[in-house]
Amino acid sequence: MKRVLTLIAVLVALAAPAFAVQPDEVLADPALEARAREISKGLRCLVCRNESIDESNADLARDLRVLLRERLVAGDSDAAAVDYIVDRYGEYVLLKPTAGGANWLLWAAGPLMLILAGGIGLFYLRGRARASEPEAGLSADERERLKRILED
Amino acid sequence: MITELGHFSLILATLVAVVQMVIPMVGAQKRWTGWMAVAEPAAVLQFLLTAFAFGALMHAFIVSDFSVKLVVENSHSLKPMLYKISGTWGNHEGSMLLWVLIVTLFGACAAWFGGNLPPSLRARVLSVQAAIAVAFFAFILFTSNPFLRMAVPPFDGQDLNPLLQDPGLAFHPPFLYLGYVGLSMSYSFAVAALIEGRVDAAWARWVRPWTLAAWIFLTIGIGLGSWWAYYELGWGGFWFWDPVENASFMPWLLAAALLHSAIVVEKREALKSWTILLAILAFGFSLIGTFIVRSGLLTSVHAFANDPERGVFILILLAAFTGGGLMLFALRAGAMEAKGLFAMVSRESALVANNILLAVGCFVVFTGTLWPMVAEMAFDRKLSVGPPFFEMAFTPFMVLIGLILPVGALMPWKRARLGRAVHALRYVFLLALALAVLAWAVQTGRSALGPVGLFLGAWVVGGALLDLWVRAGRTPGRLPRLPRADWGRVVAHAGLGITIFAISGLMAWQQEDIRVAHTGESFDVGGYTLSLERVEQGRGPNYFTTRGIVHLSDGSGEIAVLEPEKRVYPVAGMPTTEAAIDYRLLRDVYVVIGDAQADGGWVMRTYIKPFANWIWGGVLMMGLGGLLSLTDRRFRVAAGARAGAKAVPAE
Numbered sequence: 001m002k003r004v005l006t007l008i009a010v011l012v013a014l015a016a017p018a019f020a021v022q023p024d025e026v027l028a029d030p031a032l033e034a035r036a037r038e039i040s041k042g043l044r045c046l047v048c049r050n051e052s053i054d055e056s057n058a059d060l061a062r063d064l065r066v067l068l069r070e071r072l073v074a075g076d077s078d079a080a081a082v083d084y085i086v087d088r089y090g091e092y093v094l095l096k097p098t099a100g101g102a103n104w105l106l107w108a109a110g111p112l113m114l115i116l117a118g119g120i121g122l123f124y125l126r127g128r129a130r131a132s133e134p135e136a137g138l139s140a141d142e143r144e145r146l147k148r149i150l151e152d
Numbered sequence: 153m154i155t156e157l158g159h160f161s162l163i164l165a166t167l168v169a170v171v172q173m174v175i176p177m178v179g180a181q182k183r184w185t186g187w188m189a190v191a192e193p194a195a196v197l198q199f200l201l202t203a204f205a206f207g208a209l210m211h212a213f214i215v216s217d218f219s220v221k222l223v224v225e226n227s228h229s230l231k232p233m234l235y236k237i238s239g240t241w242g243n244h245e246g247s248m249l250l251w252v253l254i255v256t257l258f259g260a261c262a263a264w265f266g267g268n269l270p271p272s273l274r275a276r277v278l279s280v281q282a283a284i285a286v287a288f289f290a291f292i293l294f295t296s297n298p299f300l301r302m303a304v305p306p307f308d309g310q311d312l313n314p315l316l317q318d319p320g321l322a323f324h325p326p327f328l329y330l331g332y333v334g335l336s337m338s339y340s341f342a343v344a345a346l347i348e349g350r351v352d353a354a355w356a357r358w359v360r361p362w363t364l365a366a367w368i369f370l371t372i373g374i375g376l377g378s379w380w381a382y383y384e385l386g387w388g389g390f391w392f393w394d395p396v397e398n399a400s401f402m403p404w405l406l407a408a409a410l411l412h413s414a415i416v417v418e419k420r421e422a423l424k425s426w427t428i429l430l431a432i433l434a435f436g437f438s439l440i441g442t443f444i445v446r447s448g449l450l451t452s453v454h455a456f457a458n459d460p461e462r463g464v465f466i467l468i469l470l471a472a473f474t475g476g477g478l479m480l481f482a483l484r485a486g487a488m489e490a491k492g493l494f495a496m497v498s499r500e501s502a503l504v505a506n507n508i509l510l511a512v513g514c515f516v517v518f519t520g521t522l523w524p525m526v527a528e529m530a531f532d533r534k535l536s537v538g539p540p541f542f543e544m545a546f547t548p549f550m551v552l553i554g555l556i557l558p559v560g561a562l563m564p565w566k567r568a569r570l571g572r573a574v575h576a577l578r579y580v581f582l583l584a585l586a587l588a589v590l591a592w593a594v595q596t597g598r599s600a601l602g603p604v605g606l607f608l609g610a611w612v613v614g615g616a617l618l619d620l621w622v623r624a625g626r627t628p629g630r631l632p633r634l635p636r637a638d639w640g641r642v643v644a645h646a647g648l649g650i651t652i653f654a655i656s657g658l659m660a661w662q663q664e665d666i667r668v669a670h671t672g673e674s675f676d677v678g679g680y681t682l683s684l685e686r687v688e689q690g691r692g693p694n695y696f697t698t699r700g701i702v703h704l705s706d707g708s709g710e711i712a713v714l715e716p717e718k719r720v721y722p723v724a725g726m727p728t729t730e731a732a733i734d735y736r737l738l739r740d741v742y743v744v745i746g747d748a749q750a751d752g753g754w755v756m757r758t759y760i761k762p763f764a765n766w767i768w769g770g771v772l773m774m775g776l777g778g779l780l781s782l783t784d785r786r787f788r789v790a791a792g793a794r795a796g797a798k799a800v801p802a803e
Contacts, residue, residue, distance in 0.1 A: 095538025
């Protein structure tokens with residue numbers, strides 16, 4: 001029985017994932033740690049699928065978390081620390097893309113579409129308010145039947 | 153043997169679908185009743201044959217027939233029975249078979265319950281539905297055949313992805329597919345109406361139950377998926393803005409818009425062409441979802457078939473159905489003439505605003521989801537678009553919808569006075585504001601998220617209750633006699649309000665603690681005391697586990713014993729975390745056990761998650777509201793209208 005348990009323990013240890021933020025990574029200064037957590041939520045774990053380094057269990061994410069904390073301890077501002085990491089890992093690391101270059105289109109897509117759709121909507125509504133009632137397209141028989149259905 | 157019969161039955165179903173696609177369409181064009189009448193028996197036969205094929209595949213999974221390649225790759229003899237069954241659709245091939253089974257199911261339902269449709273419309277609807285089925289049958293038979301055999305059957309299988317071995321996830325795909333595919337009915341109706349060249353109130357009344365059903369299934373499917381993510385993935389996240397989640401969210405948004413615009417068509421004979429367009433787009437987005445999951449084009453935690461050949465096939469289907477639908481729309485939409493007239497301020501215009509916001513919200517999600525691909529191809533930039541973007545870019549639209557909703561719901565058709573609706577809502581507004589101020593005063597942090605969410609949630613819920621009250625003529629006695637559609641609307645709207653509040657409350661007021669805990673030691677998190685009694689090793693049917701025994705207590709004594717687990721599935725070679733959650737009305741305590749430390753301690757994460765249950769409670773209410781509306785009398789009356797067409801109804 002003991003051997004089985006040892007085997008299980010070995011198996012568990014081998015396959016166990018390293019968890020997201022580990023206690024040994026946590027900074028002593030709570031304010032600094034809170035900043036680190038906030039920033040890591042916006043940084044992508046490069047080897048993962050759509051996970052931030054704050055959530056990821058991957059080793060690389062751990063390295064990035066430690067690196068980020070080192071920068072913050074060294075006195076970097078939030079922006080400087082993020083720039084430092086983007087310089088080394090590319091903008092792929094940012095989960096919230098910058099608005100620079102062609103990305104303005106991404107950020108403006110929603111508002112522009114809203115203005116466009118709102119304009120079309122207003123135009124349509126004005127047309128509806130002004131148009132005159134056209135002839136009903138249903139035959140008298142169908143109208144009768146529809147009326148009965150609606151009345152039930 | 154049964155497997156081969158299933159395979160054969162699938163091929164037969166394909167042939168029946170081809171017949172059903174061609175004959176009724178020709179019949180409807182030429183007005184040959186005999187040819188049109190082929191559609192119904194064909195739809196039923198097609199469903200039965202596909203159901204048999206699906207049953208045969210499920211049989212192979214249940215008896216663990218390891219001569220079938222798919223079973224080998226996705227099952228294991230030691231797996232619990234529930235997961236052997238759910239393993240049938242926990243893989244690409246099986247899930248496609250389930251998909252097409254649901255397509256045929258909806259076709260058969262249209263044949264069974266569509267007795268009151270005009271024969272030509274029914275024939276065309278069933279024909280378009282069969283065309284969709286033919287495409288997916290071909291996809292299955294040519295690129296993803298689930299019935300392939302192994303030349304040399306192995307002794308045992310490779311097991312299902314352990315993350316999928318979970319009751320929540322066993323039922324998540326079927327619901328989601330029922331939703332996705334349910335939108336194929338709306339699509340079929342839209343295309344049939346375009347061919348027919350006629351959209352009227354009666355058409356909208358036939359389409360609405362199908363869209364409503366699809367929307368209910370999507371709501372429940374998305375809710376189940378998010379609940380699963382919450383308790384299974386180990387840090388209590390419930391929505392990740394992952395491409396595949398977005399793929400299910402976009403059709404949901406459009407289906408919600410379609411539901412509301414179909415009301416305008418039904419009641420006021422306006423917004424016809426927009427409704428048709430929405431129906432085409434909603435199904436188009438379902439196909440895009442399928443494409444995203446199965447092509448491997450976008451990286452995602454869900455993608456389970458990264459095969460370019462399949463991706464291209466689905467892309468062709470997507471182009472054919474969406475492109476074809478849109479082309480037909482461009483040719484025929486001119487024939488849709490709006491009739492109803494209404495003022496600038498009216499219930500109609502509020503519903504137009506709802507549609508604009510939902511559709512633009514969907515557009516934002518779509519842009520964000522595809523942007524990394526666009527940026528890489530067009531601008532040679534490799535970038536990510538993650539949750540922070542969606543939270544910033546999408547949330548404003550939901551806030552606007554929440555603000556408009558109570559006002560719009562109180563406005564009458566045709567012509568409304570804004571001041572009147574706003575005046576009726578004054579107490580609701582004051583109540584919501586008071587709650588928000590209270591929350592602002594009580595909370596410790598300075599985030600506005602919590603109070604704003606509370607305001608919006610209370611505004612929407614209060615508005616829904618007022619809506620009900622006004623509808624009942626402010627007389628309690630009339631409440632039980634209100635039509636179910638009214639109840640459904642109110643329940644669904646209130647559910648939305650609760651979900652809005654719960655999401656912002658959870659995000660704003662969550663507390664987290666990460667530490668190394670030693671056995672016998674206790675620690676405090678947000679007013680609760682946790683103590684790790686011991687950590688034990690054990691084994692389940694197909695996994696090994698490390699289980700912590702944690703006592704949870706507050707000031708008044710012990711509340712619960714929590715047993716967070718860490719499991720390893722040796723066959724699949726994957727670890728999973730099983731968080732232990734103490735579910736309560738106002739908060740969840742969420743405990744996860746991590747790695748053993750060198751000094752004998754264990755990493756423990758504890759989260760206090762306020763109002764977590766309310767998220768799914770709200771989602772459930774939305775689904776329930778839809779169901780109430782679906783069972784409304786007039787839909788059933790409409791179903792019986794054929795009988796009433798000759799005889800005069802006694803009522």
